[in-house]
Amino acid sequence: MAEIIKKPVEITETILRDAHQSLIATRMTTEEMLPIVPKLDKVGYHSVECWGGATFDAALRFLHEDPWDRLRKFRDGFKNTKLQMLFRGQNILGYRPYADDVVTYFVQKSVANGIDIIRIFDCLNDLRNLKTAVDAAVKEKAEAQIALSYTLGEAYDLEYWVSKAKAIEEMGATSICIKDMAGLLVPYKATELIHAMKEATSLPIQLHTHYTSGEASMTYMKAVEAGVDVIDCAISPFALGTSQPATEVMVETFRGTPYDTGYDMKLLNEIAEYFRPIREKYIKNGTMNPKNMGVDIKTLLYQVPGGMLSNLTSQLKQQHAEDRFYDVLAEVPNVRKDMGEPPLVTPSSQIVGTQAVLNVLMGERYKVVAKETKDMFLGKYGASTLPFDPEIQKKCIGNDTPITCRPADLIPDELETLEKEIAAYKKQDEDVLTYALFPQVAMDFFKYREAQETGIDEKIADAQNKAYPV
Numbered sequence: 405m406a407e408i409i410k411k412p413v414e415i416t417e418t419i420l421r422d423a424h425q426s427l428i429a430t431r432m433t434t435e436e437m438l439p440i441v442p443k444l445d446k447v448g449y450h451s452v453e454c455w456g457g458a459t460f461d462a463a464l465r466f467l468h469e470d471p472w473d474r475l476r477k478f479r480d481g482f483k484n485t486k487l488q489m490l491f492r493g494q495n496i497l498g499y500r501p502y503a504d505d506v507v508t509y510f511v512q513k514s515v516a517n518g519i520d521i522i523r524i525f526d527c528l529n530d531l532r533n534l535k536t537a538v539d540a541a542v543k544e545k546a547e548a549q550i551a552l553s554y555t556l557g558e559a560y561d562l563e564y565w566v567s568k569a570k571a572i573e574e575m576g577a578t579s580i581c582i583k584d585m586a587g588l589l590v591p592y593k594a595t596e597l598i599h600a601m602k603e604a605t606s607l608p609i610q611l612h613t614h615y616t617s618g619e620a621s622m623t624y625m626k627a628v629e630a631g632v633d634v635i636d637c638a639i640s641p642f643a644l645g646t647s648q649p650a651t652e653v654m655v656e657t658f659r660g661t662p663y664d665t666g667y668d669m670k671l672l673n674e675i676a677e678y679f680r681p682i683r684e685k686y687i688k689n690g691t692m693n694p695k696n697m698g699v700d701i702k703t704l705l706y707q708v709p710g711g712m713l714s715n716l717t718s719q720l721k722q723q724h725a726e727d728r729f730y731d732v733l734a735e736v737p738n739v740r741k742d743m744g745e746p747p748l749v750t751p752s753s754q755i756v757g758t759q760a761v762l763n764v765l766m767g768e769r770y771k772v773v774a775k776e777t778k779d780m781f782l783g784k785y786g787a788s789t790l791p792f793d794p795e796i797q798k799k800c801i802g803n804d805t806p807i808t809c810r811p812a813d814l815i816p817d818e819l820e821t822l823e824k825e826i827a828a829y830k831k832q833d834e835d836v837l838t839y840a841l842f843p844q845v846a847m848d849f850f851k852y853r854e855a856q857e858t859g860i861d862e863k864i865a866d867a868q869n870k871a872y873p874v
Contacts, residue, residue, distance in 0.1 A: 420444075423643065425459065430458045510840075512544055552572075581610040584612060611635050738760075743793075
């Protein structure tokens, strides 16, 4: 075993992205974030995660904000701190694979507008779906971090993670993140995993987890002792529950040890004090659900991320079938196994969950097959870790022939067509990328933006009502 070098651990602060995405459905506004940026910038964080994930969609759809403008304002405010984003590989920030020219252009514009570190992941850990984004980030001189979606199952032994780590280094990535979206990584398994990956690669290793199962802080401690380089934390008012461990707690935990961050606790407390009334506001208006703030042991029992659990509950409520919740939970691992045991993260978690609901409510497995389920079995999302169940695959795709190539190889360039489609509404280069990801939402936003700029009250009201109906 390689010698473990004891050194200060670094922290990525998630308050401006994953923390509020996990606890309040990404509803924090730019106006609420900007006043605290100067203090966040003084802490000395490894990075501040502030963009990507669901921030893009939520800003447009619910907050009437241009996400590109938010990023530029962050860049202006953070003078000393690297800005980080989450990027869904070939899916960018959307829910389908995009052509290489769109992926490359999105990376280019993200870096040009202020992003330093791009964390790139794929829901199947199919590294082919990450290559275009990694190459583009390297070309733009950004840090290209590949995130492996952590999960459990017969295929996911130490050799699996070690082989992936070696392949990531060969791809030219800058660092590796273990992305534990469901809080499944327990403390002593973290020790084993970090030791094995440190043996396999010279790249820095970052650990991202959620507090959902109640294990996360202990997992971080063991991972740091095993040599992990960076951990993701959230300032305390937006920590714990479905979010990350609290920044201040981890800073204090390692104070006076070889892993001491050196961060100023007084400054961190001032940042926490700023966010406390914002937290109270979202609790009071019902956006922050107390159910998301505690420990949910079902995460460990069913290996289902917290966000997926809430989606299942919502789908069953719409069908007046809440009483079938545990039947659906029991069906989730069966569907997952049929699909080759994919990690459960966007969009695979939605695909598996939706099909599990259909299987239970229809009274017959795969009697009704969602389009995304068929696409999964056709290979349109990439290669599964284990083979698909051949009988289930045949039932879902019929006589269609599955693809074995990288899915994006079959997607022709899209940018030129997209540019023509939005020419009448384009105000900045980035608008074509906004439209590429969320066509209808983007068009509604462009009309709203145009109405605002004209200053005609009636036009504003009409556009706002159409774009954002109550």
